[in-house]
Amino acid sequence: MTDIHPLAALARRWSRHVELTPRDRDALLALPITRKPFAKDAYLVRQGQQATDCCLLLRGFAFRQKSLSDGRRQILSIQIATEFVDLQNGPLRVADHSVQSLDRCEVALIPIADILDLAARHPNLRTAMWIDTLIDASIVREWLVNVGRRDARARLAHLLCELALRLEHVGAVRDGLITLPITQEQLADCTGLTAVHTNRTLQSLRRDGLIHFTNGILRVLDWTGLREAGDFDERYLHQQA
Amino acid sequence: MTDIHPLAALARRWSRHVELTPRDRDALLALPITRKPFAKDAYLVRQGQQATDCCLLLRGFAFRQKSLSDGRRQILSIQIATEFVDLQNGPLRVADHSVQSLDRCEVALIPIADILDLAARHPNLRTAMWIDTLIDASIVREWLVNVGRRDARARLAHLLCELALRLEHVGAVRDGLITLPITQEQLADCTGLTAVHTNRTLQSLRRDGLIHFTNGILRVLDWTGLREAGDFDERYLHQQA
DNA sequence: CGTTAATTTGAGACCATTCAATTTCGGTGG
DNA sequence: CCACCGAAATTGAATGGTCTCAAATTAACG
Numbered sequence: 001m002t003d004i005h006p007l008a009a010l011a012r013r014w015s016r017h018v019e020l021t022p023r024d025r026d027a028l029l030a031l032p033i034t035r036k037p038f039a040k041d042a043y044l045v046r047q048g049q050q051a052t053d054c055c056l057l058l059r060g061f062a063f064r065q066k067s068l069s070d071g072r073r074q075i076l077s078i079q080i081a082t083e084f085v086d087l088q089n090g091p092l093r094v095a096d097h098s099v100q101s102l103d104r105c106e107v108a109l110i111p112i113a114d115i116l117d118l119a120a121r122h123p124n125l126r127t128a129m130w131i132d133t134l135i136d137a138s139i140v141r142e143w144l145v146n147v148g149r150r151d152a153r154a155r156l157a158h159l160l161c162e163l164a165l166r167l168e169h170v171g172a173v174r175d176g177l178i179t180l181p182i183t184q185e186q187l188a189d190c191t192g193l194t195a196v197h198t199n200r201t202l203q204s205l206r207r208d209g210l211i212h213f214t215n216g217i218l219r220v221l222d223w224t225g226l227r228e229a230g231d232f233d234e235r236y237l238h239q240q241a
Numbered sequence: 242m243t244d245i246h247p248l249a250a251l252a253r254r255w256s257r258h259v260e261l262t263p264r265d266r267d268a269l270l271a272l273p274i275t276r277k278p279f280a281k282d283a284y285l286v287r288q289g290q291q292a293t294d295c296c297l298l299l300r301g302f303a304f305r306q307k308s309l310s311d312g313r314r315q316i317l318s319i320q321i322a323t324e325f326v327d328l329q330n331g332p333l334r335v336a337d338h339s340v341q342s343l344d345r346c347e348v349a350l351i352p353i354a355d356i357l358d359l360a361a362r363h364p365n366l367r368t369a370m371w372i373d374t375l376i377d378a379s380i381v382r383e384w385l386v387n388v389g390r391r392d393a394r395a396r397l398a399h400l401l402c403e404l405a406l407r408l409e410h411v412g413a414v415r416d417g418l419i420t421l422p423i424t425q426e427q428l429a430d431c432t433g434l435t436a437v438h439t440n441r442t443l444q445s446l447r448r449d450g451l452i453h454f455t456n457g458i459l460r461v462l463d464w465t466g467l468r469e470a471g472d473f474d475e476r477y478l479h480q481q482a
Numbered sequence: 483c484g485t486t487a488a489t490t491t492g493a494g495a496c497c498a499t500t501c502a503a504t505t506t507c508g509g510t511g512g
Numbered sequence: 513c514c515a516c517c518g519a520a521a522t523t524g525a526a527t528g529g530t531c532t533c534a535a536a537t538t539a540a541c542g
Contacts, residue, residue, distance in 0.1 A: 148433030192389030
């Protein structure tokens with residue numbers, strides 16, 4: 001986050017899974033980027049759009065989302081700083097879902113042509129990109145399990161465990177305080193619930209002393225308890241390294 | 242299916258998304274494979290396992306699956322003949338979910354080392370592999386929408402639309418008859434429902450003249466009606482080409 | 483400091499679940 | 513070829529988790 005270079009955090013993330021040579025790293029950091037700020041609730045990517053750039057989140061939060069014809073929607077993932085929000089649009093070209101900002105955020109736009117060129121020249125980076133999208137897919141699979149087979153309480157506990165851990169991995173947790181600018185309605189769209197029931201369920205998690213969550217600040221009070229409540233097993237995040 | 246070479250169908254599938262040269266194709270068909278039959282309900286891959294081979298389905302059906310600690314499970318996808326069931330285990334190495342056969346099936350085992358080597362030498366095939374896993378992820382995302390935001394009737398209609406269309410794409414539909422050896426309990430695990438409610442909901446789809454489905458044979462009687470019932474938009478399959 | 487968004491609360495309705503029993507089907511052995 | 517068996521499909525009734533619809537309260541923001 002406090003890196004000199006905006007892509008340094010990405011290099012660090014990828015080097016957890018792939019050995020990057022200095023040459024790889026230099027080539028990665030040499031990617032041409034355009035910094036672009038987005039307001040809250042702005043569209044970074046629109047479903048059906050032909051993408052020319054990929055978006056790397058430098059600061060703030062975003063979410064992937066699909067809308068139904070009747071207006072309801074399902075959130076597919078939450079993206080945090082240092083993550084690509086749409087790397088899959090490199091090879092696929094046309095976006096099959098939308099991406100919106102969760103708060104005011106800043107993005108690095110990278111031309112797809114340059115990304116694919118980088119992948120062509122650097123085997124390690126190419127592998128890192130593939131793995132990046134594969135981990136992404138693993139997380140969506142776990143969300144499917146969450147929504148398909150867990151009750152409301154477990155769904156929310158699981159989601160909060162995941163976000164806390166992923167934010168921890170990128171060093172975004174300070175003194176146990178986690179900035180999480182997400183509304184209960186959005187949590188509901190992540191978990192396939194209604195906002196009302198999300199509210200009541202969060203209250204139950206609070207009442208049991210598992211979390212403290214107000215004003216977009218989350219504090220996990222009982223990590224073991226929250227893990228159990230969410231039937232949480234972090235292996236799907238593929239971050240053990 | 243009636244191809245001379247067991248990997249010919251894969252070459253055909255991939256060439257929908259990537260231009261394959263004769264050299265690419267030859268290299269792909271030169272992959273060393275071991276044919277292996279599996280009984281019904283057998284494990285092709287176990288969660289947590291370190292994979293040495295990837296499994297390509299030559300004949301029959303399989304499904305990806307994750308179990309909860311209490312024994313319930315969520316099916317993550319249905320795999321049909323000509324598809325890889327675990328290509329993601331190439332780069333990721335350790336399986337984050339299990340794969341089981343749905344019926345008696347036959348698999349081509351391909352050593353991961355050979356797959357990665359092929360990817361390293363052939364840019365087009367490497368892209369095809371990446372795209373293969375990306376489409377896979379797109380389908381799981383749509384399943385998440387299905388389970389998270391549609392009611393039982395729409396979920397089942399959507400699932401049947403998807404399977405019918407994917408099987409159509411590989412030429413597995415004859416005279417409108419679709420072989421689909423899946424139980425109602427497994428359909429329930431795909432859609433996050435119970436077997437009992439799946440049964441009642443299928444009856445309602447039958448009663449409305451949308452489908453005929455018995456003994457593992459599906460016939461779509463009213464394609465438009467089933468599409469509408471499932472709020473089905475096939476673009477997520479990325480098969481338009 | 484007003485105005486809108488977000489959270490919270492209550493009560494009733496409904497979709498889906500649970501539990502249990504029954505029927506049908508597919509495969510098997512006599 | 514028929515009797516048998518276990519698996520799968522079907523049915524019924526009661527329960528319950530989640531939703532819907534409102535309204536009230538609180539927090540966020542310019």
